[in-house]
Amino acid sequence: MSGTITSASGPGRLSGLGVVLWREHRAMLGRWIARLRREPLTIAALLAQPMIWLLLFGHLFAGMANTASVPGDSYVQFMTAGAVVMTIFNACLQGGVELLFDRETGLLSRMFAAPVHRISIVSSRFVYLVALTSAQSAIILFAAYLIGVRYATGLAGIAACLAIGAAFGAGVTSLSMVLAFSLRSHSQFFPITGFVGLPLTFVSSALVPVDLMPSWMRVLAGLNPMTHAIDGVRSLVLHGWRLDVLAATAGALLLFDLCCLALAAWVLRRKLP
Amino acid sequence: MSTTASYTADGAAPPAVEADELTHNFGATRALDGTTFAVERGEIFGLLGPNGAGKTTAIRILLTLLEPNGGKARVAGLDVTRHPIGVRRRVGWVPQDRTVDPLMTARENLTFAAGLYHLGTAAGRDRAAELLRLVDLDDDADRLARALSGGMRRRLELAMGLVHVPDVLFLDEPTLGLDITSRRRLWTYVREIQRTGTTILLTTHYLDEADALCDRVAIIHQGRIQAVDTPAELKRAFGRATVHARLPEPAPELAKRLGRHPHVHHIRVAGDVIELDTDATVPATGALVDECRAAGAAPLDLWTQRASLDDVFLTLTGQELHTDVESDSPEMT
Numbered sequence: 394m395s396g397t398i399t400s401a402s403g404p405g406r407l408s409g410l411g412v413v414l415w416r417e418h419r420a421m422l423g424r425w426i427a428r429l430r431r432e433p434l435t436i437a438a439l440l441a442q443p444m445i446w447l448l449l450f451g452h453l454f455a456g457m458a459n460t461a462s463v464p465g466d467s468y469v470q471f472m473t474a475g476a477v478v479m480t481i482f483n484a485c486l487q488g489g490v491e492l493l494f495d496r497e498t499g500l501l502s503r504m505f506a507a508p509v510h511r512i513s514i515v516s517s518r519f520v521y522l523v524a525l526t527s528a529q530s531a532i533i534l535f536a537a538y539l540i541g542v543r544y545a546t547g548l549a550g551i552a553a554c555l556a557i558g559a560a561f562g563a564g565v566t567s568l569s570m571v572l573a574f575s576l577r578s579h580s581q582f583f584p585i586t587g588f589v590g591l592p593l594t595f596v597s598s599a600l601v602p603v604d605l606m607p608s609w610m611r612v613l614a615g616l617n618p619m620t621h622a623i624d625g626v627r628s629l630v631l632h633g634w635r636l637d638v639l640a641a642t643a644g645a646l647l648l649f650d651l652c653c654l655a656l657a658a659w660v661l662r663r664k665l666p
Numbered sequence: 667m668s669t670t671a672s673y674t675a676d677g678a679a680p681p682a683v684e685a686d687e688l689t690h691n692f693g694a695t696r697a698l699d700g701t702t703f704a705v706e707r708g709e710i711f712g713l714l715g716p717n718g719a720g721k722t723t724a725i726r727i728l729l730t731l732l733e734p735n736g737g738k739a740r741v742a743g744l745d746v747t748r749h750p751i752g753v754r755r756r757v758g759w760v761p762q763d764r765t766v767d768p769l770m771t772a773r774e775n776l777t778f779a780a781g782l783y784h785l786g787t788a789a790g791r792d793r794a795a796e797l798l799r800l801v802d803l804d805d806d807a808d809r810l811a812r813a814l815s816g817g818m819r820r821r822l823e824l825a826m827g828l829v830h831v832p833d834v835l836f837l838d839e840p841t842l843g844l845d846i847t848s849r850r851r852l853w854t855y856v857r858e859i860q861r862t863g864t865t866i867l868l869t870t871h872y873l874d875e876a877d878a879l880c881d882r883v884a885i886i887h888q889g890r891i892q893a894v895d896t897p898a899e900l901k902r903a904f905g906r907a908t909v910h911a912r913l914p915e916p917a918p919e920l921a922k923r924l925g926r927h928p929h930v931h932h933i934r935v936a937g938d939v940i941e942l943d944t945d946a947t948v949p950a951t952g953a954l955v956d957e958c959r960a961a962g963a964a965p966l967d968l969w970t971q972r973a974s975l976d977d978v979f980l981t982l983t984g985q986e987l988h989t990d991v992e993s994d995s996p997e998m999t
Contacts, residue, residue, distance in 0.1 A: 420781020
């Protein structure tokens with residue numbers, strides 16, 4: 394009986410698997426989009442938060458920045474890269490919590506009792522967050538354009554910025570998943586992400602050039618993957634296609650992603666039935 | 667198909683669910699201790715026991731969510747540890763948790779569930795519409811689940827377990843927390859699902875639910891199955907009927923004489939009422955009337971009370987089902 398089933402599914406197996414994975418992703422993504430649509434406050438926050446960083450803090454720090462040497466025509470132009478990467482960082486760092494909520498309600502167990510591929514539950518979350526943060530990034534870049542920021546590499550450079558953001562976001566999302574599957578409840582999740590979020594942002598090149606930092610902090614900033622993502626995006630915004638900078642960014646983010654994905658794979662393998 | 671009801675030992679039509687000497691420990695706590703039972707195709711089978719008896723652990727093993735420490739389990743003919751994917755395709759599950767997404771409509775919750783079982787868009791939409799009709803939610807199909815009543819959400823949960831037309835449906839405490847009207851209504855849907863040929867395994871700690879709904883009931887206590895049979899047969903075999911008589915005046919001395927009668931098992935005297943537990947009401951009643959008359963105290967009133975599953979449970983486990991449930995403590999001594 395089982396023999397006939399295997400042989401029948403033999404030739405069409407790959408396309409069959411493709412259809413199955415597509416249906417699983419469509420179901421999961423459809424759910425998150427349906428949920429997002431019904432949370433207008435969340436949508437407003439997703440749009441407002443990066444604008445606040447860029448417009449409010451951009452102008453707040455601009456005065457101080459006049460006394461120091463900040464690359465670029467204006468502080469806002471300098472900070473645009475920081476605002477994009479910070480937004481991606483925050484969204485992805487919180488990105489795993491939906492799965493933690495599903496764990497708490499029991500819906501995740503219901504999914505595990507279904508023949509869904511475990512990878513779809515995780516990868517659909519990646520796809521969702523990459524799409525969401527890319528849209529946010531595009532809006533920030535457009536808003537910055539409206540207030541006078543010009544891009545050295547044009548539209549192709551903006552596409553490259555989104556690719557760097559996605560590579561960085563994938564690693565952060567993996568870490569968020571690790572938290573979501575390791576912690577007991579969301580009351581532990583938010584203090585941890587809150588505790589980690591701001592220091593990592595300040596110990597990066599988001600708001601201040603690394604050259605202006607004390608030397609010990611410069612070392613920490615160099616170890617912070619956020620710095621590397623920002624440096625790549627900033628170079629595309631301010632200077633153009635500098636292949637040495639982009640190669641360094643790509644190398645650092647690849648290493649970061651590999652470490653995070655390996656950790657996530659190890660944790661999930663132990664936690665999932 | 668015609669042989670579904672006649673399962674024989676040669677294995678022509680295996681049971682829908684077989685648990686064979688399942689054991690499972692959580693740390694030092696033994697949740698399952700050689701749990702063995704079989705659910706026949708097409709029946710509604712109840713696992714009855716207090717919280718902490720091992721019901722949920724057994725269900726999680728059968729659903730491939732938990733690997734047993736020992737023993738074997740087969741669902742729809744497939745071994746749960748060797749063929750988990752095959753098992754998942756063939757079983758539906760309605761957990762006792764609230765897994766309906768409150769931010770999606772009833773219909774969206776169902777099409778989401780259909781996607782988890784790999785139905786295509788059109789098939790998922792048709793199946794959702796069919797199930798909304800089955801549980802009488804078609805008028806509320808496009809309302810957000812958070813706006814539905816508790817009973818309606820419960821029906822939606824039930825429908826979500828059926829999107830892929832499972833061979834076996836697991837219902838975990840299906841009517842927990844519902845009012846009596848909603849409970850009875852849910853029971854009618856469960857019977858309707860059984861009529862479509864689906865085998866149903868449900869856990870409950872409601873005795874009336876087990877009595878009203880189940881073809882057979884297994885009583886589980888401390889991780890072991892204590893007895894399996896139809897509710898009627900369990901009551902006959904393990905429960906005693908009670909005959910009550912009200913006398914013109916208290917006659918405590920009758921108790922000793924009645925105790926010698928072969929069918930009388932236990933006697934209680936409470937004021938002018940005398941109660942005796944019996945496995946045969948007619949001879950016991952005759953003896954009671956005779957003895958009372960001989961003592962010059964002919965009974966004024968006589969009535970008989972049948973055994974309930976509660977009594978069966980007490981006989982088999984030495985504890986009452988409901989005291990444990992209310993204290994909600996899994997580690998009762």
